[in-house]
Amino acid sequence: IRVTRFLEKPQEGQTASQLASVVFYCIQRDTLSYMSDFLSQQPQTVGRAFGQFWEWLINEKQRHVFGMKLPTGFQLIGQVGLSDYTKWLTHYSTKQQGSPAKPITCRSYARVGLMGNPSDGFNGKTIAMTIANFWAEVTLLETQTLVLVPHPLNDPTEFGSLQDLFCISRKEGYLGGLRLLQATCKKFYQFCSKQGIALTKQNFTLKYDTNIPRQVGLAGSSAIVSATLKCLMKFYNITDNDLPKPIRANFILDVETDELSITAGLQDRVVQVYEGLVYMDFSKELMEEHGFGAYIPMDMSELPPFWLAYLSDPSDSGRIHSNVRQRWLSGELLVIEAMRRFAELTDQARMAFRDKDWSRLVQLMDQNFELRRSIYTDDCLGPGNLKMVELARQFGSAVKLPGSGGAVVGLCLDQARLVEMRRAFQEAGCVFCVISPYNPSASAVGGQH
Known part of the structure; x- marks a missing residue:
């Protein structure tokens, strides 16, 4: 699915979309050159977030970026540490080993x-x-x-x-x-x-x-x-x-x-x-x-x-x-x-x-x-x-x-x-x-x- 608009940590009410991007990205070789252009436009380190690079790449440069809908319950948006990953791994391993799921x-x-x-x-x-x-x-x-x-x-x-x-x-x-x-x-x-x-x-x-x-x-x-x-x-x-x-x-x-x-x-x-x-x-x-x-x-x-x-x-x-x-x-x-x-x-x-x-x-x-x-x-x-x-x-x-x-x-x-x-x-x-x-x-x- 092509991503046509990307917002980094949008404010409430800024978008009606419920789609969130997780922290896995694959970048083609010819896209890497855009990173130096982006950094040169962001002299302050506060503006050098990877999500803001993605927002600039999609919204301003209109590069073709594609996403895949993941079926899991990812909530790893924002400041994430090892404990968050561990919690989700535990959640899914417990789900598989625990009591059988209810039939649909x-x-x-x-x-x-x-x-x-x-x-x-x-x-x-x-x-x-x-x-x-x-x-x-x-x-x-x-x-x-x-x-x-x-x-x-x-x-x-x-x-x-x-x-x-x-x-x-x-x-x-x-x-x-x-x-x-x-x-x-x-x-x-x-x-x-x-x-x-x-x-x-x-x-x-x-x-x-x-x-x-x-x-x-x-x-x-x-x-x-x-x-x-x-x-x-x-x-x-x-x-x-x-x-x-x-x-x-x-x-x-x-x-x-x-x-x-x-x-x-x-x-x-x-x-x-x-x-x-x-x-x-x-x-x-x-x-x-x-x-x-x-x-x-x-x-x-x-x-x-x-x-x-x-x-x-x-x-x-x-x-x-x-x-x-x-x-x-x-x-x-x-x-x-x-x-x-x-x-x-x-x-x-x-x-x-x-x-x-x-x-x-x-x-x-x-x-x-x-x-x-x-x-x-x-x-x-x-x-x-x-x-x-x-x-x-x-x-x-x-x-x-x-x-x-x-x-x-x-x-x-x-x-x-x-x-x-x-x-x-x-x-x-x-x-x-x-x-x-x-x-x-x-x-x-x-x-x-």
């Missing part, structure tokens, strides 16, 4: 897309919400070696039979969440190296658990990556200044797309990083200028009773594989117009949330689904998804797909009909639940967020 546990939550274009890859707008019903949880414990613990259900290496292997592999895929932990750790190390952040030589054991249903478009994979990243940041004392939220969402996406070749977009990662109810604008101008969009948390008070239903066996859920993106890239007017209309619906929904106009939101959710249906077609949406949509409409509920397929999210303002609808979905072999929105400002508990 972090959660990230499933999300539902409530409004907007079917994918954020179209420079559109979306509104999504994290839900407390389903989550991924990662636990990190400092250990002598680095260990990634397989999940007993999602990462099995022993099976009762070939049929068991077939059923589990069809539902869970290969290596479940273990590859997500490994890819996140790899990408984290790479990121810190590029950013000039030195990591302590500490090892850890990572394990995960999740109750997010697989293959139904609720962002289960990115939740595991997000929770893993939270643990690593806490363990290595990486702050929001080092890895800001918009960049964190990009990081999580890169883990999945670059490392694991998972087809994914930014929407899920943004809402899981920010948490709560989030409006997202992925306009081309914003993405090209900043590398990320505009992400705006929304008020979550007095939300209506959203519900979620998903197929208990999503293997034939009609996961959406279509040519819509290719049609969009080639400039097909029908698709271009649909994406513009998705953005309009999202802005109207944002106003409905602001005004708590839930009957208006019901209309907008239905329009959102019909627009999606018009460009993706029924064949692409799949019979399972369409069956759930038609079932919800029999009870007068708004309904749409919250993700890539396998689940539906809806809004039913009639409490009596909501109870009837739950029974009908369950009788049809679906899992049904009333959504518990996850509000980060109301749910800051312990070390989980």
Whole structure:
């Protein structure tokens, strides 16, 4: 990281920066000549402090000086003696030999897309919400070696039979969440190296658990990556200044797309990083200028009773594989117009949330689904998804797909009909639940967020 300004023992209020320089410097040969110039300008010995030389070199001479963020608790600023070094050496040796550190546990939550274009890859707008019903949880414990613990259900290496292997592999895929932990750790190390952040030589054991249903478009994979990243940041004392939220969402996406070749977009990662109810604008101008969009948390008070239903066996859920993106890239007017209309619906929904106009939101959710249906077609949406949509409409509920397929999210303002609808979905072999929105400002508990 290039140091652009340096202040030697600044007065209180002189700078808002919390970065402090420790007493280790490496000077290139061609920089040494500047020292005699500095000394000639400081005839009085009182002005000949090494820190003041550094301040002059950076601020006045504008030499290229680079720093590396150290993860330790250095406080050796000012007049320092041998006793200070001894105290810190004792502190860290005691820490290593003493009682084991407490585990770090972090959660990230499933999300539902409530409004907007079917994918954020179209420079559109979306509104999504994290839900407390389903989550991924990662636990990190400092250990002598680095260990990634397989999940007993999602990462099995022993099976009762070939049929068991077939059923589990069809539902869970290969290596479940273990590859997500490994890819996140790899990408984290790479990121810190590029950013000039030195990591302590500490090892850890990572394990995960999740109750997010697989293959139904609720962002289960990115939740595991997000929770893993939270643990690593806490363990290595990486702050929001080092890895800001918009960049964190990009990081999580890169883990999945670059490392694991998972087809994914930014929407899920943004809402899981920010948490709560989030409006997202992925306009081309914003993405090209900043590398990320505009992400705006929304008020979550007095939300209506959203519900979620998903197929208990999503293997034939009609996961959406279509040519819509290719049609969009080639400039097909029908698709271009649909994406513009998705953005309009999202802005109207944002106003409905602001005004708590839930009957208006019901209309907008239905329009959102019909627009999606018009460009993706029924064949692409799949019979399972369409069956759930038609079932919800029999009870007068708004309904749409919250993700890539396998689940539906809806809004039913009639409490009596909501109870009837739950029974009908369950009788049809679906899992049904009333959504518990996850509000980060109301749910800051312990070390989980």
